[in-house]
Amino acid sequence: MAITTAPTTESLSDAVRRQARAEAHTVQTMLDYRDAEMARTAQIESSLRRKIERSAIALTIGEATGMSEVQIHLRLSIADRVREKTPLVWEAFVDGLIDFSRVRDISATIEKLHRQESIDRLDDRVIGYATSHTGAELQQWLRRFVQRVESDLATERADAERDQRHVSVTHGDDSMSWLNAYLPSHQAAAIEARLRKEARKSADPDDDRTVPQREADLLVAWCTSSDSVTSAVDANIAVTVGADVLAGATPGFAESTDGAWAVPASWLADVIATGSTFWHRIVVDPVTDDVLAHEYVGRFAPDTLALALQFLHGVCQAPGCMVPSERCDLDHRIPHPAGPTNGDNMGPLCRRHHNLKGHGLLHWSTSPPQPPPEPLVIELYPPRTDFVMEYVAA
Template identity: 35%
Template sequence: MNPTDTLLADALHASARVWAGEAEQARAVLRFVETRRTDALTQGLSARQVEDARQVAILEVAIELHVAQGFVANLVSSTRTLVMDLPTVWAGHLHGEVDRAKAREIASTAWKLHAPENVTRLDESVLAYATTHTLGQLKGWLRRFLVRVEPDHAIERRKAAQADRNVTITALDDGMSLLQALIPTTDALLIERDLTLAAKASRHATADDDRTLAQARADALVDTLLRKEDTATTSGRGRFHVGITVSLASLLGVSSEPGV
């Protein structure tokens, strides 16, 4: 093993220690919050008072760790799910095989499952993929898993997700702001196509336009929303390509698994 390989191995071992430390921290936080809740129950307090005690414990953790209260609440919920329902994934987290972000993403997927056997199936199959792929790739795998094992609930989840559509604006430094929109994917694809068409048209209209395509797309969005110019000159909504993957079993009619 050459020196650079040794350095890479050291980096991997350090990451594993960090991830295992995250799991230990999460377990300690869960135990602290659950102990406060148990003490409140032992005292015979009402359900509301028990929940208040739990929330106070979460606030105490947030103050001590200098993190947001919402982060602690999510950490407690996801860790409880990992410990109770996903023992294989939890063991992998404790051993430093996956980090907190991946473990939390897997736990949030378990929350969406309706059948207990599918939670078990998730626990038995996801770790091998999670340890060898990025967080983004894992998210895609988890989305496909949900559709594959519980296709009947896919439409329900989509309707529920659409109810959360919103637009947010966050002020940043140097006079800039971040505009974000949570909208259906079909609309997002069309908007992306329109912005690209408008950006290319505007750049071609002026010979000395030195803007990048990204800058022109941003300008096109502002112009459209603020109606700074006639958007009717945009050359239509255009077309985009959608790839559909269907299992052989579905094509043969022996499975109801939907395409992706």
């Protein structure tokens, strides 16, 4: 009776490694054939004939492998770059430790590095990560590697690429079109976050649109509305940034918490100043990546802070006003962006008193309360000892 053995994880790993070695053997054979043909054609006296025969090398390889000339040229260029500049990576590929897709990603990273010491450092470190992580994780690791070892050059490239931002419209069939936008990553992430948040809010029971359809309709409404309020991007975005980068000691990037994107840290300053997006800034140790601080650097309070301030104060903080805090705006005593978004600098004001403050008829005073010489100065409700709200005589 035949005995069958169920496959194990080790057998699966062996199969993957054999496949990777087969890929490496195929690419190596392509290189050997190309190099042999280059040597042979070098003996041809006619330069025209030599040029014609060399131009057919990729076509010949493609016919034998079932690939196009473009695919052959791409594989050969990747192999040449990796074999020449990162010999340890090439050795790992030949041994079947990494597959061609990882080699391709590493090759693309080599193109972005301009300093030989950076390439040598990549060659020393990348195999240990590539052999124990997925392809998507490796791509994120490679991007972070470039941003850390050559942050000055990476920032320059990002600044140059930001100049290429644009929007394009491609009209298709069936009365539909594509709207494409090439935007800085942090702005695109803020738009994406707001779309997801708004489209998933409880809808009218009769609204049978899918979430993607609601996202599309919202985007159209924001782009075509003349109301400046509806066009603002209100979203919660978190980024991590090294303490050395935050202090200005070295150029660097602020990275999204999921690692999907990163932008030069200086780019966030302009967006944060607008107050349209609430940014959580997580400061990390540049060496250990330990979290050193979690800061709120946007205009709007996150839900937890907003709820805490509602519970703390209970009612509008204008003198004598009893409007419940949940029906109030959260106001900055020291206006944003000069004033921080935190509990010490914020309090609830009803819409009427918020407008009065905005017109300079009501303002916060951080000095300790004194016995009022006249009824114009009234203590806060509930009583506080660190600030008062004052009416300003018109």
